[in-house]
Amino acid sequence: MRGIGFAMLGGACITMQGVANARISQDMGTWPAATVTQLTGFLMALVILSFVRDGRRHWVKQVNPLYLLGGALAAPIIFSEVTAIRHIGVTLTISALLIAQLSLTFVIDAGGWFGVPKKRITAAHCIGIAMMIAGVLILKM
Incomplete structure (x- = not known):
């Protein structure tokens, strides 16, 4: 049940982020909006990480380097979502x-x-x- 709750929260956040990004991209452009989104997301994760120590100290060494690039997928995700929201x-x-x-x-x-x-x-x-x-x-x- 807890997993469903987190999935619902994540889905709501994805939707709100898409709407917010579509709005700010009208003012500054899609790629600047994606950059701001990535930066604020990084800063928020960094703040949360400073309070929630749920990982191991040497976490980077335990992850396949290819998987560490997963965050880079956020750029085309944001671009695609913002562009789609404006069109459909x-x-x-x-x-x-x-x-x-x-x-x-x-x-x-x-x-x-x-x-x-x-x-x-x-x-x-x-x-x-x-x-x-x-x-x-x-x-x-």
Whole structure:
């Protein structure tokens, strides 16, 4: 249950961040807005890290160097989300983002990428994605 709560909080924050970024990008441009977002996110994480010591001291040495670049994905994420919000609005953007996320997670689970245990993708998974896509198409009408 706790995981669901954190997922809901994260989803709400992603949506609010997208809307805020779309707004500030109108004033300063998309890439400056992405830069400000990354900087403020880094500073917030640094402040939280100074209070919450939940990791080991030599954490960087224990992580695959490729995975340390995951934060760099935030730049194209922010650019894509801000641009999409301006073109199709918040609801369709978030809906499309969720479909893209779920579709890629199916591929990651099925292939066992990034060290996750392999999982079989069922017809129910495919039907769920198809229903989400149908929902987005209905929203677009």
